[in-house]
Amino acid sequence: MSHSHDTEAHSLDGLLAACSKAGLRKTKALVSALKVLASAEQPLTLHQIADSPDFDVDCDPATIYRLITKLEEHRIVRRIGFHSRAAHYCLREGHHQDYLICRDCGSIEVLDIACPVEHLEDQIASDCGYSDLEHELEFYGRCGTCK
Amino acid sequence: MSHSHDTEAHSLDGLLAACSKAGLRKTKALVSALKVLASAEQPLTLHQIADSPDFDVDCDPATIYRLITKLEEHRIVRRIGFHSRAAHYCLREGHHQDYLICRDCGSIEVLDIACPVEHLEDQIASDCGYSDLEHELEFYGRCGTCK
DNA sequence: TTAGATGCAAACGATTTGCGCGGAA
DNA sequence: TTCCGCGCAAATCGTTTGCATCTAA
Numbered sequence: 009m010s011h012s013h014d015t016e017a018h019s020l021d022g023l024l025a026a027c028s029k030a031g032l033r034k035t036k037a038l039v040s041a042l043k044v045l046a047s048a049e050q051p052l053t054l055h056q057i058a059d060s061p062d063f064d065v066d067c068d069p070a071t072i073y074r075l076i077t078k079l080e081e082h083r084i085v086r087r088i089g090f091h092s093r094a095a096h097y098c099l100r101e102g103h104h105q106d107y108l109i110c111r112d113c114g115s116i117e118v119l120d121i122a123c124p125v126e127h128l129e130d131q132i133a134s135d136c137g138y139s140d141l142e143h144e145l146e147f148y149g150r151c152g153t154c155k
Numbered sequence: 156m157s158h159s160h161d162t163e164a165h166s167l168d169g170l171l172a173a174c175s176k177a178g179l180r181k182t183k184a185l186v187s188a189l190k191v192l193a194s195a196e197q198p199l200t201l202h203q204i205a206d207s208p209d210f211d212v213d214c215d216p217a218t219i220y221r222l223i224t225k226l227e228e229h230r231i232v233r234r235i236g237f238h239s240r241a242a243h244y245c246l247r248e249g250h251h252q253d254y255l256i257c258r259d260c261g262s263i264e265v266l267d268i269a270c271p272v273e274h275l276e277d278q279i280a281s282d283c284g285y286s287d288l289e290h291e292l293e294f295y296g297r298c299g300t301c302k
Numbered sequence: 303t304t305a306g307a308t309g310c311a312a313a314c315g316a317t318t319t320g321c322g323c324g325g326a327a
Numbered sequence: 328t329t330c331c332g333c334g335c336a337a338a339t340c341g342t343t344t345g346c347a348t349c350t351a352a
Contacts, residue, residue, distance in 0.1 A: 033306065033351050054341080068309050073342065075307085088238035090312080094341060108283055118284065125292065136255055136264065138301035139235050145272065145292045152284035178330060180326050201316080215334050220317065222332085240342085296316060 018046035018101050030049065030082040036065045037075055042099075050107075050116045051088045051096035070121075087143065090116070108150035119147070165193035165248050168230065177229040183212045184203070184222055189246075197233045197254075197263045198243035235291065237263070251289075257298035 023036060023042045032038060045052065045061045054072050059065060076097055077084035088096040090109060096116075098105075105128065108117040129141040170189045171181060179185060191207045192199065201219050204210060223244055226232035235243040237256060243263075245252075251273065257262040276288040 014192055031306090035307065035351075037308080057296050069341090070310080070343080071308055077343095087238065091234060091236050091242075097237075108285065110277060110285070111287075119279065121275070121279075124275060128268070128271060128293065132255060132266065132298060134266075138255065138257070138294075138296035139302060140258075141294055141296035143292065143294045145290065147276065147279055147285075147288055147290045149280060149285035149288035155286060178331090182326075182332065184333085216310080216316085217335080218333055224318095 018099055020046055023099070023101070026084055027079070027082075028082065032078065033083070037067050037071055040065050040067075041072065045085065045097065045099050047126055048098065050118055051090075051098040052082075053094040053096055055094065057097070090146065091148070106145040106147070108147045108149070110154055111148045112150055112154035115151055139146070165246055167193055168246070170246070173231055174226070174229075177231065179225065179229070183190050184218055187212050187214075188219065188222055192232065192244065192246050195260055197243065198237075198245040200239070200241040200243055202240040202241065204244070237293065238295070253294070255296070257293045257301055258295045259301035260296055262298055280293075 021040060021045065024039070026036060027042070028034065039057075040063045041057055043058050044062045047062060048060075049110055052060070054069065054076060056073055057076070058067060058069065062120060075086060080097070083100055085097050086100045088098065088107070090096055090107070091111075092114065104123055106119045106121065106123055108119050109115070123145070125143055125145060129143065133141045167186075167189060170193065171186070174185060174189070175181065187210045188204055191209045192205050194209060195207075199207070201216065201223060204223070205216065205219055206215060223232060226236055227244070230247055232244050233247045235245065235254070236256070237243055239261065251270055253266045253268065253270055255266050256262070270292070272290055272292060275289065280286060280288045285290075
């Protein structure tokens with residue numbers, strides 16, 4: 009029975025099913041990582057995943073790295089660059105998101121706008137001979153608090 | 156037809172003037188780096204800048220790092236994330252560019268499309284209380300050769 | 303039973319910084 | 328003459344990998 013966790017945008021069961029289908033074993037680290045990502049408000053670094061209170065396993069950084077990398081390969085997780093040293097990750101489920109980042113304090117906001125470039129993907133793909141196109145769009149600026 | 160860039164899109168003199176105005180000294184490393192960036196077809200890593208045949212100084216990596224970092228602070232150079240480990244840099248002069256990257260071979264193409272999000276910047280800025288907004292847009296896919 | 307997952311520790315690569323010297327202004 | 332820029336070398340930091348052990352299926 010699924011207790012607590014309100015109305016999650018991401019279904020843990022669905023994610024686990026996808027992982028199983030991808031051939032991943034249902035380990036504690038996997039379940040924890042998915043839980044953390046499913047309830048995250050924004051993309052997280054490997055460190056932030058491990059440090060999250062929802063991540064209830066004591067786990068080597070290398071393990072999380074390999075886990076998330078594998079999830080990324082299976083396209084369950086999406087990597088976001090931002091401009092920070094460490095990569096950020098979020099679930100691929102749900103609708104695509106664009107971001108607004110403060111270049112001073114590094115805060116990340118999710119822009120809930122209708123993505124303005126999705127419709128270009130097909131055109132660019134055929135124009136340039138590419139396939140499997142996706143995009144990453146970030147706005148950088150100075151936030152209200154930093155001004 | 157694009158090798159000896161005599162008619163550069165970027166004027167070295169103009170760049171040097173901007174650097175001087177920013178308080179930077181006209182060193183060999185600065186001139187070389189600007190020359191390389193001015194004739195580059197696409198954003199380059201610090202390593203690529205140093206390795207460029209146009210970069211005719213023997214120069215410590217730390218020097219290039221500090222130089223480019225300073226140019227970035229003075230908004231003469233723009234940093235691009237991509238998904239590679241090393242950051243890429245290009246001149247801020249000229250019109251904004253969006254990119255198309257092959258997620259297999261890592262090749263970078265400049266998309267010469269009318270940028271579809273520039274007009275959103277003002278709106279997002281005022282909606283979210285941000286200032287000095289700019290954006291970064293990249294498309295990732297699999298290029299023709301990698302298919 | 304067995305292929306995949308993990309912990310530990312070392313390797314790596316790209317910065318990033320401290321320090322003393324040298325050169326542009 | 329003055330500082331800014333430079334080389335050198337060490338420190339950081341986020342991965343990334345090899346290997347022996349463990350464990351989900």
